[in-house]
Amino acid sequence: MNGRLTRWAWWVPLGALLLGLALVIASPVPLRTARNAVFDQFQRWFPRPYEAPAVRIVDIDEESLRRVGQWPWSRAQVARLLEALRAQQPASVSLDIMFPEAERSSQARAGGGDVEDPDRMLAEEVRRGRVVLGLALTGSAAQAGLETQAHQAHQANEALQSKAGFVLMGGDAMPSLPAFSRSVSNLPDLQAAASGQGAMTFLPDVDGIVRRVPLLFNLQGRPVPSLAAEALRVAAGQGHYRIHAAEAGGGVIDLQVGTRVLDTDSSGALWVHYGRAQAGRSIPAWQLLEGRVAAGALRDQIVLVGTSAQGLMDLRFSPLGGVIPGVEVHAQALEQIVSGQQLSRPGWAPAAEWLVALLGGLVVGVVAMKARPGRSSLVLLGLVGAIALTAWVCFRYQRLLLDPVPPWLVMTLVFAPTTLLRHRWAERRQRWMQATFSRYVSPNLIRYLLAHPQALELGGRRQRCSFVFTDLQGFTARMEAMDPAVAVTVLNDYLNGMVAIAFRHDGTLDRIVGDAVAIMFSAPVPQADHEARALRCALEMQAFARGYVDALQRQGIAFCETRIGVHSGEVTVGNFGGDTLFDYRALGDPVNTAARLEGANKFLGTSLCVSEETLQACPGAVARPIGRLRLAGRTSFLMAYEGLGMGPDAAQVDADYEQAFALMRDGRDEALPAFESLAAQRPQDGLVAFHRDRLRAGCRDDAIELSMK
Template sequence: MSSPNTRLGFLLPLTVIAAMLLLYLLSPVPVQTLRNAAFDQYQRWQPRPYSDSPVLIVDVDEESLARVGQWPWTRTRLADLVERLHAAGATAIGFDVVFAEPDRTAPRAMAAEWRLSGTDAARIAALPDPDERFAAAMRGARVVLGLTVENGGTAPSGGQSTHRIVSRGDAALSSLPAFDSATLPIPALRSAAAGIGSISFQPDPDGIVRRVPMLVRLPQEIVPSMIAEVLRVSLAERNYVATGLAERPGLRSLRIGRHQIPTSPDGEAWIHYSRPAPQRYLPAWRILDGSAPETALRGRIVLVGTSAKGLLDLRFNPLGAAMPGVEAHAQLLEQIHAGHFLERPAWATAVEALAIAIGGLLVATLALRTGPLSSASATLAALLAIAAASWWSFIAWRQLVDPTLPVIALLLTFVAGSLVRHRGSERRHRWIRHAFSRYVSPNLVSHLVDNPGQLVLGGRRQHCSFIFTDLAGFTSLMERTDPGEAVSLLNDYLDGMIAIVFRHEGTLDRIVGDALAVVFSAPVEQPDHRRRAYECALDLHRFAQAHVEDLARQGVEFGRTRIGVHSGEVIVGNFGGSTIFDYRALGDPVNTAARLETLNKQLGTLVCVSDAIRDDCPGAFMRAVGDIVLKGRTQPLRVFEPLLHTDGTPLTENDSGYDEAYALMAAQDPRALSAFEQLAAERPGDALVAWQLNRLRSEGSGALVVMAEK
């Protein structure tokens, strides 16, 4: 069963997944732009290969304008063009042009322009009308004219339809793009045309033409596109068969004769562009002057359009190139004849949403419950799988499946899950650090956390300082006190002592019953470790003194604390076996510090420090004990006692009387005995003076002392 923290940890990744699903469903312009960018890249990596096609563009290019004259050409010229195309064997002719106005060069228009009247006007009016000439040429050929659709204009009056739309599915045509007005060819031309189709594009927000609507809705009727009408006319078909989606309103496909064209629900067909192909174009001037090859037009669908820059019919395609608008029609017609279709399948939306939801949940689970390397590797594999599946769908089946939002969703979910895990790890890290710091020195915990590589067996040489403490009379305290109360007393005492050690950034080496072993300058080196050790020892002494007095006021007898402080080179590191680490310092200075602590018992003192400590603590006032040869050692160690008030605070001056007596003793001057006798009489409670006096009386003079006991 998952813990509340685990369940809460899922909240952020789940929020990210929900937000990405909402973003996916709303599909704002940035999301559409990302999706289209991926599909564009696929087309750039694998454009449709161009092959010989029954579709040809008769191009009113720059040279045609230079040879024939500026645009618009007269309808008589266009009639000539139609007749030549029909005679050459074109199966259908589509004009990517809207002839919305009469020819400006018509005789009647010119008579009005020239303001003729009478006989002249009648003669001019009797001349052949170019529009009628154009209409007559169209009646003998299969010509499709263009119209444009828009919103905000006047609804068209309409004309006779030469097609019929058969709908399979009650809502097959319910999602078509709707417009309230259209610009139509003039009636004379409209009545002569074999068909009329929309040449309007609906580019995406970035201006790129990726799809062409096959059908659009006007208030009075449904209008096919230029592509659909040219194809229908070329096949001598009358019907369009619109098949709706089974699961929701919208169009699935449009059949024209033998061609079944998959569409989006709103009736758009995706264009899979090929690279520019010069053989797709034939200049219009070559048709008009008869220089075009006789076989160039036979059996072809001809689209008449313009690539001339001055006529402003340039569009952008996913390959990153500008193209004449008529080429979009031509490329889609090429696809239809080849049976080569790009399709965004109806199931793509569900699959992409599931990829976001299920993939996000899997990635979140991995990010929250496995290590960073495992979760990152699994997430990377999932991202690559999504991208590969999308690309494979494109190259194998020409299906457009969006990888962008699922990839982004999985990345964001992984980041969210990783942040939650990292935060949880940091929280556990802090908890473990806090918990261990109750048992192990905080500086040791921090050092090992920051330097896990040092958790290996072995050590290094290092100069460190050491404090050993022991509680006098602890055994007898345990004997005469209830065990529970004794443990409570000991815990209060140790809590206070350890807190002081940690405040001075000492490392607690170990606790043995009532005794503490403390090391400075390990594991983190401390240049002032001797000074730290000395000041820590004084604070420990001060606390111990105050603690004893506080308990005495409560009627509890508690022992005095003896302290030894020394410094020297040791081996510091982890020692033990393969199953346990024991971080500590090993070497003679450690044993010496322990012996100095026990030396207090013989001296009657409470704090003993070595000359190694005293030499690095200028300004600290101490008095010499002697050159002590500790039990088990051969070399003497000069030992000092700090000068302290009864409450443990340091004195701010030397003990000149003691120093003079000690100098006499060190010089083996016989006067040393009387000097210490005088001091003993003046200071009956001075334990060190009493010890020196007893030693002088029993052993003679001199500063060298060989200890027979530990």
């Protein structure tokens, strides 16, 4: 980069850094979604360990509905369930269900009767136990502004009879709590009898997953505890909460219930560290009703009554994957509080993340401006890995939620444009080199040399490759009979077409000698499917050559047939051009074998001869067996085939030929009549005529001697 570019180029990483830091402060939805995805992954790697149960769920499951009856159960039945729970002496019982209206049977008896009112039975049982009732919050904060303040206050007082007091410490926490305008509560007699009332409301993230459980809500300017908070308060025998808030509207710092201090975010929500499903966490309701739970099994435990039955639709998405009952979300939040395994996202975390993003962005920007792409990429990956590891260690061992996404975002935003700017002149030179030399050398070889300039040095390596050799039959004699200008034009168009096909299949041009073309696959860039690439390339070349002959024939120009040989094997590839010439090619017997197979076509009556070595690695290829060839200069036989097609559009297998060939291979006397019959049916089939003539000459199998090149 020249001096003038350097003066203004530093504004690129600086501008990207400022943009990234601004995005971190704004915290748009995609950034929060990425953060949640990271925290979810941490939870999947390390779910909260399950300790001895201190929180239990009484589950109104499918079996309970089958045994007791469909929901809703009668209030008398619920009262019997509470009675059975009270006998267990739990610390508190919280109902994740509501009773906002009188039971219909109660309404029918409102005028009098001898049967006890089931709503009154339930209220009496609620009064005897330490029971927390659930309530629902509805109406957004925006809707609240449409009502008069007097009506709001009246509605809130009518809907909710608070059982807990609140001690506010520090600033005003109310503006930061989730705000609602209305509530739906239980019957007044039930509210009066209950030891506590808590909101069952969840606030899932945009993807529907419940990651945080609010412990406090804002109902018309009044604090309302959640069901989990009330379950904890009643179990602790406390009458109030202490809300510690930051000054100047900074939000909630923590919530104190008795001696327990609960770490919350600024909105008063608790991050839930989910554990795996545990059989000991739940007790089916029917077992309590039928007396099958041992006495004292729930003594001094926090009990939540809810449902996992799918038909009752109280299911929530979990960060661990799948859905869980809503009551289990409350239970998991309480478990981590009681067991001392709370997740915490400290108030200083966003500022620390912003600072790390700033420092990381500065380091990446300076390195990207100074170093090569490889080195700067390693620095970026190293910083990304270090930040990710730090966040994971803090989660795993300290239960701290530190977000690695803001530093990742800032460093990536700085790295990408800076690296592009830093190397734009080098890229221009590379594009010029590729555009210039790709007309003479294979594009994949140019790309390889640009990425691996050391390949220009002398040396080689052993590698398995595939080779396609082509030649024009009798072109030298044909060229002498043609006008030189026409001959050159015709040959150049032919070679351009053949080379273009090779490049489309990512072949490397090994050499062009007159009218002969040699193509190499899997060098310099290894290709796992190089055999299939070579055969597909050869088949397309064959189709092009035939079409080219037909097109010239329509113009009154006679052209030559193309012969093609394909073979695979291990060769030495590298630069063999000496100190002054770059000549990247392959050396080894497979190269010579491919050339011999090309030449064998003129004796065999074929135009595309492919070895068994190549064909075995070409699924979907269709070919006819030619026989075992002993090529010139070789002592061993090589099985060869005539390639017919490849892929879904390939020709059908030549069953008649295969049958005749099998007879010949086995030395059967019926082979000659079979090939005589095929030759009569196919006078243009050169391979059939070749085998017929061999059999007439006394040959008895598929071993073919080719002494001429």
